[in-house]
Amino acid sequence: MSAEVIYGKDLAQQLRQEMKEEVAQLEEQGIHPKLVVVIVGEDPASKSYVKGKQRASENVGMNSDLLELPEDTTEEKLLNIINDLNEDSSVHGILVQLPLPKQIDEQKVIEAIDPAKDVDGFHPINVGKLMTGQDTFYPCTPFGILVMLQRANISIEGKHVVIIGRSNLVGKPVGQLLLNENATVTYCHSRTKNLREHTKQADILIVAAGKAQLITGEDISEGTVVIDVGVNRVDGKLTGDVDFESAAQKASHITPVPKGVGPMTITMLLHNTIKAAKWIHKK
Numbered sequence: 001m002s003a004e005v006i007y008g009k010d011l012a013q014q015l016r017q018e019m020k021e022e023v024a025q026l027e028e029q030g031i032h033p034k035l036v037v038v039i040v041g042e043d044p045a046s047k048s049y050v051k052g053k054q055r056a057s058e059n060v061g062m063n064s065d066l067l068e069l070p071e072d073t074t075e076e077k078l079l080n081i082i083n084d085l086n087e088d089s090s091v092h093g094i095l096v097q098l099p100l101p102k103q104i105d106e107q108k109v110i111e112a113i114d115p116a117k118d119v120d121g122f123h124p125i126n127v128g129k130l131m132t133g134q135d136t137f138y139p140c141t142p143f144g145i146l147v148m149l150q151r152a153n154i155s156i157e158g159k160h161v162v163i164i165g166r167s168n169l170v171g172k173p174v175g176q177l178l179l180n181e182n183a184t185v186t187y188c189h190s191r192t193k194n195l196r197e198h199t200k201q202a203d204i205l206i207v208a209a210g211k212a213q214l215i216t217g218e219d220i221s222e223g224t225v226v227i228d229v230g231v232n233r234v235d236g237k238l239t240g241d242v243d244f245e246s247a248a249q250k251a252s253h254i255t256p257v258p259k260g261v262g263p264m265t266i267t268m269l270l271h272n273t274i275k276a277a278k279w280i281h282k283k
């Protein structure tokens with residue numbers, strides 16, 4: 001068996017085309033969706049991510065600002081900036097790129113963002129809404145995975161989803177989102193014993209561990225759907241957490257790295273910003 005490759009990049013392009021039309025319609029009604037991305041420090045990977053986010057928002061016709069703050073920015077200064085953005089009615093979405101330098105308490109920053117502008121879906125109020133099955137901003141990578149599965153016509157209800165990774169950004173929320181879609185969910189992580197016993201049981205395997213080559217064809221059963229969320233640099237080359245070649249021999253569907261989940265993350269950020277603009281203007 002050879003897997004069908006799900007290219008998030010192609011789907012992202014299609015969705016962004018639809019969003020472009022939606023943004024144009026909102027513009028006609030005098031609503032100009034605006035995203036502000038805040039980055040603190042000089043981390044090259046973070047810088048490249050935020051540039052991508054800003055470029056994508058401009059491509060769909062949204063307004064977008066990038067605030068680049070120095071590495072030694074104080075927590076107080078950042079909290080003041082967030083407060084100003086919360087109060088600025090022209091701003092619909094606020095994203096503070098993580099991780100933050102160590103002098104800044106990340107959780108404090110997340111909780112300072114107005115939940116109505118929290119397009120990352122990281123504020124505890126939005127996390128709680130996701131937990132209780134209410135409409136809210138869903139974190140972008142988990143949401144992108146859900147949309148990819150849906151658009152590839154992969155049914156979720158009753159399926160056994162096995163997730164490797166329990167981060168607040170990906171592992172935990174993707175499990176919750178798929179539980180809300182009636183999947184049976186197993187979380188695995190760095191302390192899980194006999195990982196392969198779990199991965200072999202998966203109908204849908206989501207790998208978000210941040211470890212290149214963690215999963216190979218040996219670890220999965222025939223017909224598994226494999227979603228690779230890993231972003232690792234090995235010898236200067238971008239690679240996921242899954243050994244694509246061997247896993248593709250057994251999987252029914254598989255996402256590549258690059259061109260897989262990554263472009264969907266940015267796309268869902270744009271979706272959330274449009275949603276924020278519509279909510280604020282009650283459209």
Ligand code: GUN
Binds near residue numbers: 097140141169
């Ligand atoms: N750093 C890595 N991924 C993300 C993300 O989705 N949002 C934010 N704010 N920071 C990140």
